[in-house]
Amino acid sequence: MFTGIVAAVGKIIEVTPLLGGRDDAGVRLAIQAPGFSLAATKLGDSIAIQGACMTVVEFAGDTFKVDVSRESLNRTAGLNAAGEVNLEHALRLGDSLDGHIVSGHVDGLGNVTRFEPVGESWDLRIGVPADLAKYLAYKGSITVNGVSLTVNRVDDQPDGGCEIRINLIPHTVQVTTLKALRVGASVNLEIDTIARYVERMMSLQKN
Numbered sequence: 001m002f003t004g005i006v007a008a009v010g011k012i013i014e015v016t017p018l019l020g021g022r023d024d025a026g027v028r029l030a031i032q033a034p035g036f037s038l039a040a041t042k043l044g045d046s047i048a049i050q051g052a053c054m055t056v057v058e059f060a061g062d063t064f065k066v067d068v069s070r071e072s073l074n075r076t077a078g079l080n081a082a083g084e085v086n087l088e089h090a091l092r093l094g095d096s097l098d099g100h101i102v103s104g105h106v107d108g109l110g111n112v113t114r115f116e117p118v119g120e121s122w123d124l125r126i127g128v129p130a131d132l133a134k135y136l137a138y139k140g141s142i143t144v145n146g147v148s149l150t151v152n153r154v155d156d157q158p159d160g161g162c163e164i165r166i167n168l169i170p171h172t173v174q175v176t177t178l179k180a181l182r183v184g185a186s187v188n189l190e191i192d193t194i195a196r197y198v199e200r201m202m203s204l205q206k207n
Contacts, residue, residue: 002048004099004141004148006086006176008036010049015081018067026069027080029054034062036087046104048088050078050177051146051188053104076106077186078145084177086146099148100141106188108132110144113163115181122168124149124178126187130160135191135199142166143190147176 010033019025031049038059041047045056047066054066068079078085090104091097110132114125126144128136133156136142140151142164149172153165173179181187 001091002053002088002102002104002146003091003095003097004051004088004102004143004146006088006147008033008087009084009175009177010036010087011084012079012082013063024070026067026071026073028057028065028067029079030063030065031085031087032063033087036062037089038062038064041089046090048086048090048102048104048146050076050085051102051104051143051190052076052079052106053090072106075108076188077109078177078188084180086177088146100143101193102143102146102148102190103193105190107191108189109186110164110189112181112183112185112187115183118167120170122170122173124166124168124181126164126166126189127157128162128164128189132189132191133157133160133162135195136162136164137195140195141192143188145177145188147172147178 010031012029013032014030016028046053056064058065073080108129110126110128113127116123136154142149149166151164152167155163
């Protein structure tokens with residue numbers, strides 16, 4: 001369990017194919033994270049990387065490694081090549097819940113349609129596929145590349161999807177990988193857990 005509050009930005013410095021690079025195999029990532037405390041980290045601990053929950057299989061100094069399955073690679077963005085990634089430790093009992101409840105399970109990919117400064121903030125707009133659009137609402141929560149954000153507007157699209165608008169404050173842009181977003185970029189999306197349960201309860205009432 002996570003909160004969507006990024007602890008540090010790390011960097012994938014090595015991508016090693018597993019099983020000799022078979023098409024159905026995943027990769028092992030080496031992630032350097034000098035600003036991310038690993039003092040209390042143990043083998044088997046969970047860390048959210050760009051919003052995807054991964055298990056630590058090795059670490060030394062300020063670098064740790066995780067294995068990413070082919071299934072995860074197919075359903076996420078930003079975990080198959082060198083580059084910066086958002087990092088968050090799993091929530092521990094007694095930690096403050098500053099963002100919202102995040103599972104670290106990416107539900108799908110969105111597409112950046114606008115990312116421009118507006119005053120002191122940034123206007124981020126993301127196209128969301130039809131299977132996730134029904135879970136999004138004005139002032140609801142969404143996780144984008146592991147960052148807990150608030151939806152400021154939802155515009156439904158003819159194809160059943162939607163475009164969401166998010167206002168990013170300067171601090172969020174500065175301390176996460178969101179600063180590198182460009183129009184057309186794919187982003188990892190996780191819908192709000194509460195919305196998921198509400199949809200399930202409502203669907204059962206209709207039957």
